[in-house]
Amino acid sequence: MSSATPTRREVLSVIGHTAAGLAFVPVAGSALGADAGSRSAIRVGIIGAGNRSGAHIAPLKALPDRCRITAVCDIERARAEAALVKVGGDAKPFTSHTNLLAAKLCDAVFVITPNYTHKEIAVDALKAGCHVLCEKPMATTLDDAREIVDAVRSSKKVFSVGLQFRFASVYRRVRDLVASGAIGDLKYVWAEEFRGDWARLFKDSQENARRNWRYYQKLSGGTLLEKNCHDFDILGWVIGNKPVRVTASGGNSVYRDRETIDHASVTVDYENGVQFALGVCMFAKVGRYQTTLVGTDGMIEFPRGGNQVTIRRPKQKDEVLRLVEQTGDSYGHHGTRELHLDFLDAIGTGRAPLTNVNVGYDAMHVPIAAEEAIRNHRVIEFKQVAS
Numbered sequence: 292m293s294s295a296t297p298t299r300r301e302v303l304s305v306i307g308h309t310a311a312g313l314a315f316v317p318v319a320g321s322a323l324g325a326d327a328g329s330r331s332a333i334r335v336g337i338i339g340a341g342n343r344s345g346a347h348i349a350p351l352k353a354l355p356d357r358c359r360i361t362a363v364c365d366i367e368r369a370r371a372e373a374a375l376v377k378v379g380g381d382a383k384p385f386t387s388h389t390n391l392l393a394a395k396l397c398d399a400v401f402v403i404t405p406n407y408t409h410k411e412i413a414v415d416a417l418k419a420g421c422h423v424l425c426e427k428p429m430a431t432t433l434d435d436a437r438e439i440v441d442a443v444r445s446s447k448k449v450f451s452v453g454l455q456f457r458f459a460s461v462y463r464r465v466r467d468l469v470a471s472g473a474i475g476d477l478k479y480v481w482a483e484e485f486r487g488d489w490a491r492l493f494k495d496s497q498e499n500a501r502r503n504w505r506y507y508q509k510l511s512g513g514t515l516l517e518k519n520c521h522d523f524d525i526l527g528w529v530i531g532n533k534p535v536r537v538t539a540s541g542g543n544s545v546y547r548d549r550e551t552i553d554h555a556s557v558t559v560d561y562e563n564g565v566q567f568a569l570g571v572c573m574f575a576k577v578g579r580y581q582t583t584l585v586g587t588d589g590m591i592e593f594p595r596g597g598n599q600v601t602i603r604r605p606k607q608k609d610e611v612l613r614l615v616e617q618t619g620d621s622y623g624h625h626g627t628r629e630l631h632l633d634f635l636d637a638i639g640t641g642r643a644p645l646t647n648v649n650v651g652y653d654a655m656h657v658p659i660a661a662e663e664a665i666r667n668h669r670v671i672e673f674k675q676v677a678s
């Protein structure tokens with residue numbers, strides 16, 4: 292396993308790549324997808340049968356014409372078997388991803404394991420000829436992410452990352468509103484993730500170490516990468532510009548049982564002058580996920596996971612837009628069904644998925660820089676180091 296703490300070289304590479312532009316790696320278009328044109332149900336393997344797997348299994352089962360879950364793998368047999376009950380049919384259980392791949396039961400696999408395992412499983416799956424949908428973040432270090440990028444390039448298989456908010460109607464609408472000038476020129480974005488603890492504590496210390504991978508920097512990549520790569524990705528997409536500077540402060544003020552931080556304030560400056568400030572608090576007793584975008588003529592407000600957007604302008608009644616209800620899970624992770632459809636469609640047509648490997652790679656840069664800024668009390672200047 293490579294270190295999740297970015298080395299100086301990694302941070303330099305964050306900076307160099309980001310300054311060079313956000314689409315770092317050319318994605319093969321029509322070259323992708325050996326199954327182009329095929330409309331038969333795609334055989335899917337689930338690797339990792341923990342909490343998040345349910346949010347994938349249920350919507351996949353609702354697409355019987357498009358896909359069929361043929362295998363489930365978890366290193367803990369009991370979890371694989373519990374997931375098999377949810378999957379139904381004649382799916383086969385495995386306790387090792389290499390055995391699952393060797394069985395050749397799958398055209399595509401979903402990698403839903405702890406972050407530190409993503410690189411090995413994703414690369415093995417691509418080499419075995421499978422298309423891959425890998426949960427976010429696609430790796431814990433940029434070196435590992437680049438290995439995945441290389442494996443995608445040489446395999447010519449479809450690779451998608453679980454950044455499902457790119458498909459959530461609320462963010463799509465907000466992006467359109469900003470682009471249409473609904474609030475004038477966008478200048479400032481404020482987002483917050485105020486929530487309770489994100490992992491259960493197990494009594495047995497060995498079980499705790501095995502299951503609470505989110506407590507450890509190396510296993511998770513850090514709170515801001517594991518949890519907030521979503522926010523940096525999706526709001527960066529709305530802002531539509533290159534980040535040039537990251538400042539951040541944070542630490543552990545409540546939870547003393549872990550390495551990963553429990554709160555942070557992160558500021559990202561973009562080349563076009565927009566500033567994005569994210570407040571993260573993992574010990575809030577009441578959840579709040581509000582986002583506010585401030586433009587020269589007004590503001591847009593919406594909660595993450597909601598279906599409603601409010602536009603506020605001076606001397607006007609607030610305009611409330613109610614969006615088409617979207618499926619999500621109990622955490623408001625909207626867009627998962629659409630993420631699946633995009634992935635399956637990409638396999639069938641040979642086009643690149645919307646959340647392709649470049650998007651997944653780019654989504655890691657700001658959170659890794661923010662973790663570095665907190666650890667070493669320094670400002671990360673993307674441009675300065677690149678020149």
Ligand SMILES: NC(=O)c1ccc[n+]([C@@H]2O[C@H](COP(=O)([O-])OP(=O)(O)OC[C@H]3O[C@@H](n4cnc5c(N)ncnc54)[C@H](O)[C@@H]3O)[C@@H](O)[C@H]2O)c1
Nearest residue numbers: 339340341342343365366403404405406408426427453624
């Ligand atoms: N896209 C989203 O909004 C979203 C939401 C939640 C979680 N996630 C991501 O999903 C992934 C899994 O999160 P989770 O909450 O389900 O974690 P979890 O700990 O509940 O489940 C992970 C499962 O993987 C199994 N596992 C560990 N190593 C394995 C290996 N080498 N091969 C097969 N199985 C293995 C574990 O036994 C466990 O059952 C993480 O990458 C997380 O960041 C994404």
